[in-house]
Amino acid sequence: EKVAKMLELKKKLGEEQKPGKFVIKCPKGTRDYGPKEMAVREAVFGTIIESFKRHGAETIDTPVFELRDVLLSKYGEEGGKLVYNLEDQGGELLSMRYDLTVPFARYLAMNKISNIKRYHIAKVYRRDQPVMTRGRYREFYQCDFDIAGEYEKMLPEAECLKIVDEVLNKLDVGNFYIKVNHRVILDAMMSVSGVPKQQFKTVCSSIDKLDKEPWEKVEKELIDEKGLTKEVTQQLRRFVLFREEATDLDDIQTLDKMMEIEALRTNADFKKGTEELKVLFNFLSLYGVTSARFEPSLARGLDYYTGVIYEAVVEPSEEVRKTIAEGAAKENQDSGEASIEGQGLPTGVGSVAAGGRYDELVKGFSGKKDSVPCCGVSFGIERLFAIREAQLKCKDVPMRTVATEVYVASAQKNLLEERMKLCRSLWDSGVRTEMAYKRNPKLLDQIQNCEAKQIPLMLIVGERELQEGVVKLRYIKTREEQDIPLATLVESIREALLKA
Amino acid sequence: EKVAKMLELKKKLGEEQKPGKFVIKCPKGTRDYGPKEMAVREAVFGTIIESFKRHGAETIDTPVFELRDVLLSKYGEEGGKLVYNLEDQGGELLSMRYDLTVPFARYLAMNKISNIKRYHIAKVYRRDQPVMTRGRYREFYQCDFDIAGEYEKMLPEAECLKIVDEVLNKLDVGNFYIKVNHRVILDAMMSVSGVPKQQFKTVCSSIDKLDKEPWEKVEKELIDEKGLTKEVTQQLRRFVLFREEATDLDDIQTLDKMMEIEALRTNADFKKGTEELKVLFNFLSLYGVTSARFEPSLARGLDYYTGVIYEAVVEPSEEVRKTIAEGAAKENQDSGEASIEGQGLPTGVGSVAAGGRYDELVKGFSGKKDSVPCCGVSFGIERLFAIREAQLKCKDVPMRTVATEVYVASAQKNLLEERMKLCRSLWDSGVRTEMAYKRNPKLLDQIQNCEAKQIPLMLIVGERELQEGVVKLRYIKTREEQDIPLATLVESIREALLKA
Secondary structure, eight states, rough: OOHHHHHHHHHHHHOOOOOOOOOOOOOTTTBBBOOHHHHHHHHHHHHHHHHHTTTTTTEOOSSSEEEEHHHHHHHHHHHHHTTTOOOSSSSSSSSSOOOOOHHHHHHHHHHOOOOEEEEEEEEEEEEOOOGGGGGGGGGGEEEEEESSSSTTTHHHHHHHHHHHHOOOOOOOHHHHEEEEEHHHHHHHHHHHOOOOOGGGHHHHHHHHHGGGHHHHHHHHHHHHOOOOOOOOOOOHHHTHHHHHOHHHHHHHHHHHHHHHHHHTTOOHHHHHHHHHHHHHHHHHHHOOSSSEETTTTTTOTTOOOOOOOEEEEOOHHHHHHHHHHHHHEEEEEEOOOOOOOTTTOOOOEEEEEEEOSSHHHHHHHHSSSSSOOEEEEEHHHHHHHHHHHHHHHHHHOOOOOOOOOOOEESSSSSHHHHHHHHHHHHHHHTTOEEEEESSSOOHHHHHHHHHHHHEEEEEOHHHHHHHHTTTEETTTTTEEEEEGGGOOOOOOOHHHHHHO | OOHHHHHHHHHHHHHHOOOOOOOOOOOOTTOBOOOOHHHHHHHHHHHHHHHHTTTTEEEEEEESSEEHHHHHHHHHHHHOOOOOBBOOOSOOOOOEEEEEHHHHHHHHHHOOOOEEEEEEEEEEEEOOOOBGGTTTTTTTEEEEEEESOOOHHHHHHHHHHHHHHHHHHHTTEEEEEEEEHHHHHHHHHHHHHHOOOGGHHHHHHHHHGGSSOOHHHHOOOOHHHOOEEEEEEEHHHHHHHHHOHHHHHHHHHHHHHTSSSHHTTTOOHHOOOOOOOOHHHHHHHHOOOEEEEEOOOOOOOOOOOEEEEEEEEEEEEEHHHHHHHHEEEHHHHHHTTOTTTTTTOOOOEEEEEEEEOSSHHHHHHHOSSSOEEEEEEEEEHHHHHHHHHHHHHHOOOOOOOOOOOEEESSSSSSOOHHHHHHHHHHHHHHHOEOOSSSOOOHHHHHHHHHHHHOOEEEEEHHHHHHHEEEEEEETTTTOOEEEEGGGGGGHHHHHHHHHH
């Protein structure tokens, strides 16, 4: 028995390196971003960051790993299972962050900050089963915007939803809407339906599948796996599918209509949640947000939400969906990840942003006294990338991956030093300039390079021109050429850039 | 004995969580960036990225961890000891990257890319003894620029050094110079001095200390610890301190003068290295780089360099150095890291950028056939941050941490909805706008908030004004106020922003 235990321990250690050749690949569930992907990524980040700044957010950054105790105390059982641990190499026990919210709460508690509006864009890590076709990776970016502080009810929530609405409109990713629900409304529906309190969480995670699966399948799971009775699921059904039964009502009318149900009306939780949501929807109309929609079946997984919760869902065009699925299938194949689930699966509706109110998270760190109410939203950026990449592929838009404005070329041999001097003048004046790294590059190669990289201008050095104190300027698009005096090189280039 | 082994294994596992309370802090050797630090960081990144783009670089990104085999095959013994391993939780064995160069080489080999000019800005991880006063962290940013491809000799090297020169000038971090040496010149000096081949590396790492320690101390280490004879160290001394003995010679003259030494002249390595450096210094003068300097004692640690190597060194002003040391000492104290070495040490000369040519690194991944010659530079960004932060502190420059242009305020009660409508108009027109999240904020609080955040404009909503179809615009700096018509709100704000 001792030996068996030893072997098990040894297996757990797994420190021995396997000898011999190894495969050159990225770790499972991760990927490289090449220049083209980076160009898309930076454009998407740019749009999101501009929206965060437009709403007055500051930015912070925290380490990629945290003390293990800090993380595990907050992610609960579900999250905890997916956390990457660092090996114990002596010293503190560390784990990699699973989201940016717990590190944010730790930052607030540690620095005793009671109000801040901040964004944080960084990678997070989940040892999940990767599904590339759905943009689900083990390493992925989150773009978080959060408002911490004791404020007028629903104002921070309204601003978070305004930002989601702005970003998804600006990114032009297709039809989208934002499902909105309230933690205490969920609790009320459970309680009124007769779900035992300790079952709320697990029932919620079944309910949450209603956007992908029909009620019958979810109900079967609730009865067979979660042990609910048919009576209870029938009650639940009435609430969570309320909007499907009354499609002509708007959000406030729906809430009012639900209020007519005796059991809900007399439930304090339901009353509180409904009142808050009504304030929220009023604020949203002042902010011009028409994409939000009360959805009683929305149930977000994480433990720490205490108030309004929301999730934005995008429905890309059929063409875009197909392109994503093809690209991801190819990627899986290339990386030899045959085992990855969901290969070739059609990419359907996907959540691209989600969040809510979490008033107790910071308190858990800093002790009972100070509670810092928080509310935020996190963009699931990998899906937005995937949609943008597919859109560009469909439209066949050529991506620029360099910012070069001028390419310094030569038509004859032995002009390396002259090209270098020109580059220097332009660099020193702040003009983005490149040249070939060969001593005697061919003119055709240099022109082709400019065309491939979409560099707008080319300077062609020649001996005749140098003697005359000029250099030839070529507009790559129009192939127009003109001589410009070396004496006013930078000014001429600046003018030409405006025209090119 | 079995039990002892078991205990040891168990200790290695170290998976058991200690129960009870835990301390809220960042992991040892890491730190948070608050809004002020982020503002400095983004400014420094901006300068560096602009320089990379000015030279036509694309950008890529790779995962924060790699297959352990990929990393350990390249970092050698020294680097390998400092690598963070991830716990074996089933599946692949992973480790966190130690630099961005090995992941870059893996990326090239995996994608069969034979030429690219790219930059990569990301965090790397080293389980080193942290010394905050010297800007040495366990998690820190590297900003890498590399040129891969078979090109005209010394052209990529010259451009890398041009970039270092540009960035350090632009950042205005104080006096700096760039030490330049050549891997084969080092080899030649060792060989000619009679250092046994297998000792080259360890002797190099002693030599490398000459920027911090006097020759006598280094010589003692070479004799006592590395086992060299006095004859050998005397020979070495003559070479590595060559410039100290002939301070009136420029770089090319120094190389020529060393060539006069019979033993070096007849050494093929030395001849090759010297010829290359002479080409390089000629190119550097064409590029207007005057900060580079041949330094025969420069010996970079990592195994993979094959050609020219360089390291930029900054000498911040006394005032800046003191400020850094004080700040770091305070930080150590705050974080309870009493054990950190070097606490309160004066921050001296520091390396802020380094790199060189590594022609064999990619070949090691992709097999014997394809060699991808590479050359690059990496900025040690944490030290640059520390210097910039200290400079700003010394000059008492207030940092802006938000980009807000307009603050929407109210002078009376019950104007929340009016403020929200104004915010909406401005947001929808792309104006960066904020307002208080309270229902009835005090005017004085709102004005103070604008001043603290350096928001240039304030709109003050009042009942009288609303009735007249106007809103009051206040310039925060001059306290000037004027009424502007709501009908032309956005246009008026745009004009005011140009003036503010």
